[in-house]
Amino acid sequence: MAPDAPSSTEHAPADLESLRALSLAIARGESKLHLGPKAQQVLSHLIDLRGDPALLSISALAERLEVNPSTISRLARSLGYTRFGELQRILLGDTLTPSHSFYRQHASTALSADRSDLLNQAHQLADEQCRNISRFLENLRADELEAFANATMAAGRVRLYGVRQFHAFVSFLAYGLGMLRSDVSLLSDCSHGIAEGLAGMSEGDVLVAASCRPYTREVVNVCKAARSHGIRVLVVTDLSNSPLVRHSDQALLVPHETSFISNSMVAFLSAVECLVNACATISGESAATALSRRDQFIDELAIELR
Numbered sequence: 001m002a003p004d005a006p007s008s009t010e011h012a013p014a015d016l017e018s019l020r021a022l023s024l025a026i027a028r029g030e031s032k033l034h035l036g037p038k039a040q041q042v043l044s045h046l047i048d049l050r051g052d053p054a055l056l057s058i059s060a061l062a063e064r065l066e067v068n069p070s071t072i073s074r075l076a077r078s079l080g081y082t083r084f085g086e087l088q089r090i091l092l093g094d095t096l097t098p099s100h101s102f103y104r105q106h107a108s109t110a111l112s113a114d115r116s117d118l119l120n121q122a123h124q125l126a127d128e129q130c131r132n133i134s135r136f137l138e139n140l141r142a143d144e145l146e147a148f149a150n151a152t153m154a155a156g157r158v159r160l161y162g163v164r165q166f167h168a169f170v171s172f173l174a175y176g177l178g179m180l181r182s183d184v185s186l187l188s189d190c191s192h193g194i195a196e197g198l199a200g201m202s203e204g205d206v207l208v209a210a211s212c213r214p215y216t217r218e219v220v221n222v223c224k225a226a227r228s229h230g231i232r233v234l235v236v237t238d239l240s241n242s243p244l245v246r247h248s249d250q251a252l253l254v255p256h257e258t259s260f261i262s263n264s265m266v267a268f269l270s271a272v273e274c275l276v277n278a279c280a281t282i283s284g285e286s287a288a289t290a291l292s293r294r295d296q297f298i299d300e301l302a303i304e305l306r
Helices: 016-028 037-048 058-065 069-078 084-092 106-111 115-139 142-154 165-178 194-199 217-228 266-283 285-300
Strands: 158-161 184-186 206-210 232-237 250-253
Touching: 016 037, 016 084, 037 058, 037 069, 037 084, 058 069, 069 084, 115 266, 142 206, 142 232, 142 250, 142 266, 158 165, 165 184, 165 206, 165 266, 194 217, 206 217, 217 232, 266 285
Parallel strands: 158 184, 158 206, 206 232, 232 250
Antiparallel strands: none
C-alpha cells in the first residue's frame, strides 16, 4: 500500500527544520503521514546528507543510498513535493558540504593507510571531527537545548543509560549534571540490575539514553520500557529514524561519520558540554550554589594538589 501523502505542495515542508521535525514525528508515530521503514530510512539519510554534492544528481544520490532513483522520487511525492527537485533545493541549502571527508568504511581507511603518512591521517581525522561538530551545531535549535535543560533540572531523579562506547558518553554527562544538581546517576549503577533501577524511578523522572548505528537492542528496550511507565525519555542519537527516537519525548541528533575505526564520539562529547552548560544557564543561582558546595568539600578533603 502506498504511503499517505499530503494533498498539495503547500503542505510539504518548506525548509530543512520543518523537514527534520516531520521526520522525527513520523518516527514517533505522531504524524498523519505514514512511511514504511525503508522510506523512513531514506528520508533520515537524506537529511543527514544535507548539503552533500551527491544531492546534485538523483542517480548519484540513489547509488550513495543503495536504492533505486524511483524510491527517492516516490518519497518526495509522499512528502508533498511535486518532484524531487523541490526536495533537493531544501536539502542542498545555500552551501555544499564536501563528501570526501566522510568515510563509510571506518576500519578500512586506517588499516589501508601508509605507515609513513600517519600525520596526514591524524589531520584528516581531526578535520572530519570538526565537520561533525559543525553539522551538529547547524541543526541544533535553542528551544531544543532549553527543553533538555528544563526537563533535566526539574526532574526528581535523572538516570542515564548507554553501553559500549556510549557508556563513556553517559558517564561524562552524569559527571557534568552531578555538578549542578543532586540525584543524578547511571542507570547501570543500580546494584540489583537495570529493571530494579527503572522500578526505582517515578513518573516525571528523566532517563537520558544514547546510541547510534549499529544500535544496541537493550538501550532501545530500556527506552521503550521507561516511557511506557511515564518516565520522560531524552535520547541523543544520530538519525531521525533511529529506533531510540520512536520511544523518546525529545531527541538530539549528532552526526558521527569519520574515518575513525569505530563510531566517533567526539561530536557526541561536544554535545554533552553544550547540554551541561545549558543546564547551568537555566538553573542560575541553584547551579551556582551546587558548584560552591562542591568546591567547599573539595577544599575540606584536600582532594586537589595546589
